[in-house]
Amino acid sequence: MSNTYVCVHVLQDVPPANLNRDDNGTPKQAVYGGVDRLRVSSQAWKRATRMHFRERMDRDAQGIRTRRLHGILTKALEDRGKDHEAAKALAKESLGTLKITPDRNNEAQSSYLLFAGRRQLEELADALAADGADAKSVDAAEILGSTHPLDVALFGRMVADMTQLNVDAAAQVAHAISTHAAPTQFDYFTAVDDQQEKDEAGAGMIGTVEFNSGTLYRYAVVGVEQLVENMGDREEAIAGIGQFIESFVQSMPTGKQNTFAAHTRPALVLVEVRDDQPVSLVSAFESPVRPRFEDGHSTGYMGASLERLARHHRSEAERWGDEPRLLVASYAASGNGDSALTEAFGESTSLPDLVTRVTESVSAGGRDG
Structure with missing residues (x-):
């Protein structure tokens, strides 16, 4: 059986911001093409995508990543009629079969984080609360090990002590990097004390913020067959691909947003449905982009990046002689470079139409295959 991949490419400008910082408060960076680039980690954007799911999906259809499994399962058993001590003991014994033990300092917390479906936890509580049931008669690993919610199915789960609970991620998300050199900058700020006396000089606080x-x-890619296997339902998985595209494209990490309010939307969303292999287009920017000037006007980094991506995509398709099953894009008009975008990606469409065309292509491919 052939594998199908949904590749999502995004170009997005970010104004002064610190969306994802290291332990020193510095915006994360990477050296690529011999220059320092702005970087936003894959973990930051995966969490932002999951938070976007919360606003768009039913709570019961989502996963939860937490150390509070013992407390959650205890409360669920109490809601089903168990007294507190019996519920706590049953939760501890059941999770113990998965080698998930309570934290030494807080019995309501578990020894490590586990990513599980809310519906799976409710099913486990139902099974444990049934008449005559106990932790030994209920297969907790089976309940937590199949029919995963979208976020667990996409991003996977690794449990070192019990590999039966591992879930191979159906999605891979790249670290976002700037298409050009982007040195870190510093904002010197002062804060005035509102109760400062008239004859007092200076500020109540001074400091610097890096941005x-x-x-x-x-870039992100979803393996369709892996997602179907993880979720256990092809129709739900295909609908999940549409939700992933919407949430990945529209989400934004929250780092220092109260300081910078860097809320932008992408200038380009390009999606390919491929039957051969995942392909990132990041190599278009290995040579750092520089704005081009025409008639006294600059393309800016975005205009130059759009043109660079279009040329790279077209040349790579010719060089490798392959063609995706579907190529669909939504992009903003940029002026002089629009003809290059249209030639490479076709006419721009709305994001809802893009999602519909992608899910229809994936669905049709599954029926034909």
Whole structure:
């Protein structure tokens, strides 16, 4: 059986911001093409995508990543009629079969984080609360090990002590990097004390905040067959691909947003449905983009990046002689470079139409295959 991949490419400008910082408060960076680039980690954007799911999906259809499994399962058993001590003991014994033990300092917390479906936890509580049931008669690993919610199915789960609970991620998300050199900058700020006396000089507080700005290339890929296997339902998986595209494209990490309010939308969303292999287009930017000037006007980094991506995509398709099953894009008009975008990606469409065309293509491919 052939594998199908949904590749999502995004170009998005970010004004002064610090969306994802390291332990020193510095915006994360990477050296690529011999220059320092702005970087936003895959973990940051995967969490932002999951938070976007919360606003768009039923709570019961989502997963939860938490150390509070013992407390959650205890409360669920109490809701089903168990007294507190019996519920706590049953939760501890059941999770113990999965080698998930309570934290030494807080019995309501578990020894490590586990990513599980809310519906799976409710099913486990139902099974444990049934007449005559106990932790030994209920297969907790089976309940937590199949028919995963979208976020668990996409991003996977690794449990070192019990590999039966591992879930191979159906999605891979690249670290977003700027298409150009992007050195870190510093904002010197002062804060005035509102109760300061008239004859007092100086500020109540001074300091610096590091920030960066740039045009980012973002990339993610979903393996359709792996997602179907993880979720156990093809129709739900295909609908989940549409939700992933919407949430990945529209989400934004929350780092320092109260300081910078860097709420932007992508200038380009390009999606390919491929039957051969996942392909990132990041190599278009290995040579750092520089704005081009025509008639006294600059393309800016975004305009130059759009043109660069279009040329790279077209040349790579010719060089390798392959063609995706579907190529669909939504992009903003950029002026002089629009003809290159249309030639490479076709006419721009709305994001809802893009999602519909992708899910229809994936669905039709599954029936034909």
